[in-house]
Structures are given as C-alpha cells and as structure tokens.
Amino acid sequence: MLPEISEPEYQQAGLLVAALFYNQLGQYELGLRYASKLESIVKEERNACLAIQLTIEAKLKLHQLDENSPEINNGIDVCEKSGETLVSAIINTYVATLLLEQHKYQQALQLLEAQLDTIHAFNYAPVSSRLYSLLAQGYQALGQTNKAETYASQAVATSIPMGNDESSVIAYRILYQTNMARNDYKAALDYHVKYAQADKAYLDDIKTKHLAFQLAEHQAAEQKSRIALLDRQNNLLLTEQQLARIQAENNRLFISLLIAIITLLGFWAYKSWTIQKRLKQLAEYDALTHVFNRGHFTQVAQSALSYCESSEVDLSYILFDLDNFKQINDKYGHAIGDWVLKKVAKACQAQGRKNDIFARIGGEEFCIALPGCDLKTAIKLAEACREAIATIDCSATGHEFNVTASFGITDTQMSGYKLERLINDADSAMYQSKETGRDRLCIFDPEAKRTIPQASHSLLSL
Incomplete structure (x- = not known):
C-alpha cells in the first residue's frame, strides 16, 4: 500500500515500521531497503535519527560497516542534535558489539560505560539488558570475573520480563562460567540449566521467525498467481462480449475470432496447469534443498x-x-x-x-x-x-x-x-x-x- 500513500507523515511511519519489522525478523536486506527509502525522504529530525539507526543496524549485520565508518559518527551526531540520546546510545552498543567481536575489549568497555548514565535515565529494558550483557562479556574477556558476574546478574534481572532473548543467553552463560571458575558447582549447574533453556528457546524463536517468513513468501506468491488468474478470466469475459457484438456484423469475422478464443483458452489452460504444478512443487518441496518441506x-x-x-x-x-x-x-x-x-x-x-x-x-x-x-x-x-x-x-x-x-x-x-x-x-x-x-x-x-x-x-x- 505504500506507493498509494501520499501523506508524508503516514508514508514515513509505514517505511519506519517496515524497516523495524524486517530488522527484528532477521531479514536485514529488506530492513536496509526500507530504512534507506525512509532516510532519503525524511524531513523530521526524530524520524531521520531512527532511519539512520535502522540503516546502521542492518549494515552492521550484513557486514557492510566497521567501527570507523563515517556513517556511524554521522548517525550519532544526528541523534544527539535531535535529542534522541537513547537512540545514540543504541548505535554505540552496535559499535561496541563489533569491537568485542574483534577482541578490542578495553575500547568496547570504555564505549559501553559511557552509555550507562543515558541507559539508566531511560530504563528501557531491552536496551539495558543488552548493555549489561555486553559489559559482562568484555569484563569476562579481561579476566575481571567479579564485574562480569555483576553485570551478567543485572542483565538477567532486566531481561526476565521479556523472556528468553540473546542478552539472557549471554548472561546465563557468563554466570555459569564464573561459578565454575570459583568451584561453586551447585550454582554453576543451576545457571547451566537456565543457560541451556534460554539458548534453546532463543534458537527456537529464530527458527520460528524464519519459517514464518518463508511461509508468508509462499502465500504471497500464491496470492499473486490467483490475482493473475482472475485478471485473465476477466479479460476473457470482455473478449467474449466483444465477439458477441461483432457476430451480428460479420459471421466470418466471428468464426475467425472464435478460433482465436479457442487458442487463447488452450494457452490459458496450459498456463494454469503449469502454475498449479509450480504451486504444488512450492507446497510440497523445500525450495533450497529440493527435499520435502x-x-x-x-x-x-x-x-x-x-x-x-x-x-x-x-x-x-x-x-x-x-x-x-x-x-x-x-x-x-x-x-x-x-x-x-x-x-x-x-x-x-x-x-x-x-x-x-x-x-x-x-x-x-x-x-x-x-x-x-x-x-x-x-x-x-x-x-x-x-x-x-x-x-x-x-x-x-x-x-x-x-x-x-x-x-x-x-x-x-x-x-x-x-x-x-x-x-x-x-x-x-x-x-x-x-x-x-x-x-x-x-x-x-x-x-x-x-x-x-x-x-x-x-x-x-x-
């Protein structure tokens, strides 16, 4: 429906929701497409900040940026100027994640600790939990187990209302490892059980999202085919009406057109059969591996x-x-x-x-x-x-x-x-x-x- 919407406010809201939805679903190519569209037309400062944040998130997940990319500093500047300090802090957590993956632990911790006051001020559970789990990772990597355990506990406490997410998986793993290191095997076992449960639930959630997306794609393709079939049927009815009018004027022309219609019907029947065969293939077999779905x-x-x-x-x-x-x-x-x-x-x-x-x-x-x-x-x-x-x-x-x-x-x-x-x-x-x-x-x-x-x-x- 987006191409039909001319009101800028609603058009921007639609693009924003689409980009956010696809990023959360793990479909970062689609998320980047909608975020880039929003970024190219947005005028209002808050939407500009959110569009840049979603663009940076998608590009980092797609490995199209590094911590020194100008887009990141530009995004932080835009969000700071528009008063969106929480979004600026979120972008910094993306950068810190990248630094942790590159084993730049000290640099990542400095960046994360600089966001603590902002995160505490907003007390937004998803962001707080992610920040604490990243801090726990960094301190564990540097061997500072007490701080790692403290931040991991905070991450667990913050993420409990949200259920099992990536932050709780990381936090439970760190708590399990730190208790093992101090030979507290009872506590370590308890945390390992929670870690295993959270990890399985998180992975199941990811699988469910991917399966739902694939099912939606197949349903969309089937719907398009049905619409195309209805269009062909409608065109056929119009052609028959024209033939009826022409028949009164010229019988020979009617016969010629009748032959054309029969040919068209045969072609349509063949196309319909091939479409049904293709739909059956999509319904029964996995498109990638060609085994049963x-x-x-x-x-x-x-x-x-x-x-x-x-x-x-x-x-x-x-x-x-x-x-x-x-x-x-x-x-x-x-x-x-x-x-x-x-x-x-x-x-x-x-x-x-x-x-x-x-x-x-x-x-x-x-x-x-x-x-x-x-x-x-x-x-x-x-x-x-x-x-x-x-x-x-x-x-x-x-x-x-x-x-x-x-x-x-x-x-x-x-x-x-x-x-x-x-x-x-x-x-x-x-x-x-x-x-x-x-x-x-x-x-x-x-x-x-x-x-x-x-x-x-x-x-x-x-």
Whole structure:
C-alpha cells in the first residue's frame, strides 16, 4: 500500500515500521531497503535519527560497516542534535558489539560505560539488558570475573520480563562460567540449566521467525498467481462480449475470432496447469534443498505411520541438526550457508532408500522417517549420514571449515505410532547429542532417569 500513500507523515511511519519489522525478523536486506527509502525522504529530525539507526543496524549485520565508518559518527551526531540520546546510545552498543567481536575489549568497555548514565535515565529494558550483557562479556574477556558476574546478574534481572532473548543467553552463560571458575558447582549447574533453556528457546524463536517468513513468501506468491488468474478470466469475459457484438456484423469475422478464443483458452489452460504444478512443487518441496518441506513431510509420514501400525511393521525416525550453523552464516554469509544446506541434503539422500521420507523441517534441521526399518538399521543409516556430512569438502566455497551434525534416533517400539511423540523423543535424543559434544548419535531411551532441560524424555548416548 505504500506507493498509494501520499501523506508524508503516514508514508514515513509505514517505511519506519517496515524497516523495524524486517530488522527484528532477521531479514536485514529488506530492513536496509526500507530504512534507506525512509532516510532519503525524511524531513523530521526524530524520524531521520531512527532511519539512520535502522540503516546502521542492518549494515552492521550484513557486514557492510566497521567501527570507523563515517556513517556511524554521522548517525550519532544526528541523534544527539535531535535529542534522541537513547537512540545514540543504541548505535554505540552496535559499535561496541563489533569491537568485542574483534577482541578490542578495553575500547568496547570504555564505549559501553559511557552509555550507562543515558541507559539508566531511560530504563528501557531491552536496551539495558543488552548493555549489561555486553559489559559482562568484555569484563569476562579481561579476566575481571567479579564485574562480569555483576553485570551478567543485572542483565538477567532486566531481561526476565521479556523472556528468553540473546542478552539472557549471554548472561546465563557468563554466570555459569564464573561459578565454575570459583568451584561453586551447585550454582554453576543451576545457571547451566537456565543457560541451556534460554539458548534453546532463543534458537527456537529464530527458527520460528524464519519459517514464518518463508511461509508468508509462499502465500504471497500464491496470492499473486490467483490475482493473475482472475485478471485473465476477466479479460476473457470482455473478449467474449466483444465477439458477441461483432457476430451480428460479420459471421466470418466471428468464426475467425472464435478460433482465436479457442487458442487463447488452450494457452490459458496450459498456463494454469503449469502454475498449479509450480504451486504444488512450492507446497510440497523445500525450495533450497529440493527435499520435502515440513508440511508435506507431516502428511506423508502420517500416512506411513498408519500403514505401519495396521500392518504391525516398525518405523524408525531420525532427526538431525547441523552444529554451529549460525556461525557459518555469520562468518561466511548466507550464500555459503545455503551451499552447505544443499550439500548436506544431497549427501544424506545418497545414503538412504527410495521409500525413505527425507525432509527439511527447519532452518538447519532435517529428519528421515524409515517405514519398515528397525532401530539397528536406522542407527547404521544415521551413522552413514553423519560420516557423509562430516566429510563434505568445503574448499569449493573458498573457505576452510568443517560441517557436522548431531543426531537423535527413536522408533515405534519405544515411542509408538504417533508422529508428534516420535518427533519429540527424537528431538530429546538430538538435544542430548548437542549437550554431549555434537557430531554424534543419541538414541532415545524411555527407561533412563536423566532429565534434559526443555525435554521430559530420557536419552541413551552411543
């Protein structure tokens, strides 16, 4: 609707909300596009400050700026002049994050401490929590554990009303590490449990956002196709009306035009068929890896489970997640991440059978349902997939890094014939693989006593 809005106030508000929304969703290319549009037309000082802040955030996430970029100092100056000192402080926290990533700890701490008075004055929880967690990181890196623990505790206290976010994950990790360093194992264990819970919830939130965005994109494409189809139908009706008027004047012309209409209808039917075929492809397969997507996998797996249950046949279920995949995306870019996902899908497809049900169900999460397959065979297949992933040669990307995955395995004898139960049990086993070092297999064990954070099932490590 933005192109239809001429009122400057509402147009700027729409661009601002769009840029903020896409940045929070992690779609920084789109966030930068809208922030740049706003920056080019904005007149009012406050909106100019917010537009620059969103532009800087997106560019830093896309690795298009460094701490010495003129855009950062210009943005801080604009915000200071317009009285937006909180936004200026937020921009400085972005710069401090960059400095911490470059191990310039002292410089980062000086910059962060200079923002404390401003942050305290506004007492805005999301910004306060982020500032405290960054201070805790810096002091921990310099070996000043008391200060690190103090700021980490403040970050936790500030972020509690907001739920599990990146700041609370960082803070719980630092509190766990500082208590381990002083040999307070009870407190360290408590904080490790909270850290694991917060980390899993935060990662699940990120996966949910990406999945929702992909679903929205597919729905938008389908809606455009439907509109185009309606336009074609409307054009067809207009053409038929014109033909009816022409028929009274000239029968021969009517016959010629009728032939043209038949040809047009045939072409439209063919186009409609190809569009439906394409929509079916989008609805059933993951566009990047060309394996089943989550929705279609659920339908096929449910059918397979019903058949196996009625036939008293086993079905095994494998769930695996790529280790440290976010680091690959952050360090080498999303194009390299997409390359890795495609290579992993191809490597695992080569190990299985034709009737195995293989799907990508999340960002870097895959699963395989194995009808008519016992647990022993499933373990062999999972190990073959694990080895195939670990031996992927990444030199073609121009970078040197390793790809590994953590696997969780269960079957219908342990988890029953309900898909949700199979998924939850395999997820618990996979989470144990993550906890015990990654790049390994874990089998779900319903008889074990150990409880894993965020899961209520027992696990047996290979």
